[in-house]
Amino acid sequence: MDIAHFEQRLLARKRELNERLGRIETDLEQPADRDLEDQAIQRENDEVLEEMGDVGQKELAAIDAAIGRIRAGTYGTCPKCGGQISEARLEAVPHAALCEECISG
DSSP states (O other): OOHHHHHHHHHHHHHHHHHHHHHHHHHHTSOOOSSHHHHHHHHHHHHHHHHHHHHHHHHHHHHHHHHHHHHHTOTTBOTTTOOBOOHHHHHHOTTOOSOHHHHHO
């Protein structure tokens, strides 16, 4: 397995998420509109942005943990069963911490 390949993918995704989260934060800091109808729409949009931010933060934490596993030499090893996480799973979800059997069982 090419660990460097996965590390580069994780770092690229981390940069992408940090940029997106920065844009979300900037949007959330915008002053409220004076029109009440526009304020209601803005509040709804803010709720969506906050949810996107929460999801992004969780993914960032998972990416940081995966990078930590790379540095510790345990990337690709399931901590629950000790087996290998399939390369196909890591291609799909590079920050996956568990193998397919342990995630479904």
